[in-house]
Amino acid sequence: MSKALSVDLRTRVLAAVAEGASHRAAAMRFGVSAASVSRWRALDRRQGDVMPGPLGGDRRSGRIEAQHGLIRRLLIDTPDITTAELRLVLQDLGHSFGHGTLQRFFARHGLTRKKRPRTPASR
Template sequence: MSAPLPLALRTRFQRYIEEGLSGRAAALRLKVSPATGARWARQVRVRGHAEPAPKGPPRGRGKLVPHQAFLEELIAQDPDITLFELRDALADAEGVMVHHSSIANLLSRLGFTYKKSRWWRPSAAAPR
């Protein structure tokens, strides 16, 4: 999905609407599509502004937040536990079925990291 059009353009559009132009006429002046002009004009009438709506899903608690303490306790007991083991332990203890990447996302939001293996360039003396 592309980025929303600039706020300065939307502000100029809103000024044209407040001066009495139709959405289509204001859109033609600003060289945006008539459909965009109609949509922005409706936003100005209903919400009072033509600012873009927030993108993405609404931020909320999520499915795993109630089980956050359980996952942190498992990690405290065994710091080398894998995501798949966490997923299976959560399913066994709490009956919650989630993908292991969801657990990884929660843990990264909580500040947990994992150590990546270090890649060393081969030395010039090493055989190829």
């Protein structure tokens, strides 16, 4: 997994640019890309420091989590609905989610979609 470069390095690179070095020259001097120098400079202008943002993690599950109540209601109303059918119903309601997104949603909430036949237990 990638790791953000240190704030110290970012600060030293931007100090070199402030002293008159071009982005490319500062990048070569410190062994980083010129694009990184540009991004760090924009970050410094925008938020006042060069602290890196969070890396990794889930950024998109909030969209499906916002529909938690709707999905639960659909599952209660039609307990034998398949994942494909659930996707179509949600799509008709204006919510488009992929199969994998629904599977991860089910796993997070402990929901199973396996249809088991109603047969007596074996001896």
